[in-house]
Amino acid sequence: MYPTRFNYESPKSIAEAIALLHQGGGEAKILAGGQSLVPMMRLRFAAPEMIVDINNIPGLDYLTVDADGTIHIGALCRHSDLEKSSLLMAHQPTMAAAAPVIADPIVRNRGTLVGSLCHADPQGDWSSVMMALGGIVVAQGPNGRRSIPAADFVKGPFQNMLAFDEIAIEAIVPAPKGIPNGGYLKLERRVGDFATAGVAVAVESSQGLIIRAGIGLTGVGGSTINATAAAQSLVGAPLTAGSIAHAADLAAQAAQPRSDHRGSASYKRQIVKTFVVRILSGVVESMERAA
Amino acid sequence: MSESIGNEMYTLRINGQDRPVVDAWVGESLLYVLRERLELPGAKGACEQGECGSCTVLMDGDAVCSCLVMAATAVGAEIVTVEGLIEKDPSMAATAEVIASQITDVQQAFITEGGVQCGFCTPGLIVAVHHLLDKNPDPTELQVKESISGNICRCTGYGRIFAAVEAVVQVRKASR
Numbered sequence: 251m252y253p254t255r256f257n258y259e260s261p262k263s264i265a266e267a268i269a270l271l272h273q274g275g276g277e278a279k280i281l282a283g284g285q286s287l288v289p290m291m292r293l294r295f296a297a298p299e300m301i302v303d304i305n306n307i308p309g310l311d312y313l314t315v316d317a318d319g320t321i322h323i324g325a326l327c328r329h330s331d332l333e334k335s336s337l338l339m340a341h342q343p344t345m346a347a348a349a350p351v352i353a354d355p356i357v358r359n360r361g362t363l364v365g366s367l368c369h370a371d372p373q374g375d376w377s378s379v380m381m382a383l384g385g386i387v388v389a390q391g392p393n394g395r396r397s398i399p400a401a402d403f404v405k406g407p408f409q410n411m412l413a414f415d416e417i418a419i420e421a422i423v424p425a426p427k428g429i430p431n432g433g434y435l436k437l438e439r440r441v442g443d444f445a446t447a448g449v450a451v452a453v454e455s456s457q458g459l460i461i462r463a464g465i466g467l468t469g470v471g472g473s474t475i476n477a478t479a480a481a482q483s484l485v486g487a488p489l490t491a492g493s494i495a496h497a498a499d500l501a502a503q504a505a506q507p508r509s510d511h512r513g514s515a516s517y518k519r520q521i522v523k524t525f526v527v528r529i530l531s532g533v534v535e536s537m538e539r540a541a
Numbered sequence: 542m543s544e545s546i547g548n549e550m551y552t553l554r555i556n557g558q559d560r561p562v563v564d565a566w567v568g569e570s571l572l573y574v575l576r577e578r579l580e581l582p583g584a585k586g587a588c589e590q591g592e593c594g595s596c597t598v599l600m601d602g603d604a605v606c607s608c609l610v611m612a613a614t615a616v617g618a619e620i621v622t623v624e625g626l627i628e629k630d631p632s633m634a635a636t637a638e639v640i641a642s643q644i645t646d647v648q649q650a651f652i653t654e655g656g657v658q659c660g661f662c663t664p665g666l667i668v669a670v671h672h673l674l675d676k677n678p679d680p681t682e683l684q685v686k687e688s689i690s691g692n693i694c695r696c697t698g699y700g701r702i703f704a705a706v707e708a709v710v711q712v713r714k715a716s717r
Contacts, residue, residue, distance in 0.1 A: 251589045258567040258613050281614070288570070288609045289590045301568070305614050330603070354691030356669070357591050359603040360610065441690035442592060 253291035257300045264310075267302050267417055268392055274300045276414040281305070282325055285353065285361035286369045310419065315341055319430075321423040325365070329358035341430070342423060343536075344452040348379045348434035354442035364418050370404045370473065373444040377404055377474040378466030379434055382450040382481075383423045391416035401476050409473075428454035428461045431536060433529040436468060437521050439512065445469035446512040449501070449525035453484065453533060458541075460484045465497070465526065470518050471506035480504060480526070489534050498526035551616050555579065556625030562612065571615045572596045572607040575622060583623035583664045594692030597665035598622045604672040606691075623664040626671055647671055647709050654705040658696030666692045670706055679710060 448468030
């Protein structure tokens with residue numbers, strides 16, 4: 251249970267960290283919360299030659315909301331910061347629902363949202379949430395910054411789009427065009443276990459109509475699944491029992507679950523369907539309350 | 542350019558004291574350094590994966606798995622281990638009676654309510670419960686369950702641990 255030997259670097263600025271990554275030539279890894287990377291190194295699934303610890307870079311632990319509603323999450327913003335945030339409670343129901351169900355409370359005190367996106371675990375909750383929200387990952391490398399849509403950021407299991415000398419410095423949730431609503435539900439056998447299945451739903455409504463929808467699925471495929479057909483089926487219409495059931499069916503069809511010790515494929519598909527219905531029914535209730 | 546910590550000395554701030562760590566590899570976990578280099582064996586190593594919570598310590602006031610924190614990352618942070626929860630009187634010898642008279646209310650409640658069986662998970666749970674009650678002196682049952690859900694106990698079935706937390710809450714309420 252010991253990791254292979256590595257060089258440890260503790261840069262004080264993003265520029266320094268990028269220079270170290272560049273120098274590492276693809277064998278360097280960023281350490282933020284370390285709640286996935288360190289176990290991976292212990293199990294020797296990962297054996298980086300260099301660890302670039304960004305915990306000593308000031309000013310990366312922010313969670314801010316712009317006047318227009320755009321949310322910025324810095325690379326060192328911990329899950330527990332998001333869980334406690336009254337900003338999220340007020341502005342972003344899908345994220346507010348997901349934050350308290352990430353791993354367990356001790357892990358949430360260290361782990362980060364941006365790190366979780368980079369880890370690209372098919373069982374990772376935040377990837378589904380960010381996909382559903384149409385989120386963006388901001389990467390910074392030697393040639394400056396670029397924005398990568400969360401939907402494209404994950405290339406496959408444990409693979410992301412970052413170049414070897416790029417750091418994901420923040421995640422952005424774009425400003426909503428309507429009233430944001432949604433939720434996140436996950437089934438786990440016990441707290442801290444990987445999800446049997448999880449569903450993130452984010453919708454925006456205006457005058458009773460859904461004007462934007464996103465649905466991300468956790469743990470039911472080789473990587474996070476963007477259930478675009480299910481989400482698109484909701485747009486341009488009010489939420490009804492019929493439209494919810496249709497979207498739930500499409501989401502269940504988009505899932506690619508495998509039977510394993512957490513449940514059979516058909517069971518997991520059924521969970522996806524049930525969760526879509528539950529979240530959207532909750533959205534209908536909250537829209538009715540607000541009206 | 543960057544601060545590169547090799548196999549030289551670094552200093553951790555633990556239980557209010559500066560503790561130099563000499564000739565150690567920086568890739569070691571905080572847990573390993575506490576137990577094997579600084580003679581603080583209270584935090585226990587079990588899963589080494591962040592699953593079980595037996596290695597829980599406070600880092601700048603937050604409960605964390607010390608197995609998943611690199612010792613080098615902890616440089617500059619205020620670390621409190623289960624040993625540091627007790628206000629020790631250095632003039633007194635460390636006999637069983639003296640130690641028993643110094644344990645915290647949470648530790649005493651675990652004993653009184655029978656929340657300790659094999660004892661392996663206990664130090665992590667004690668830290669987690671102190672952390673909970675410091676932040677939230679009057680938690681609901683659900684908040685108690687949630688806050689220790691990262692600490693796995695295979696003996697007690699948790700019932701007596703919940704009873705111990707409840708006992709501390711009541712005693713602290715009465716003394717406020």
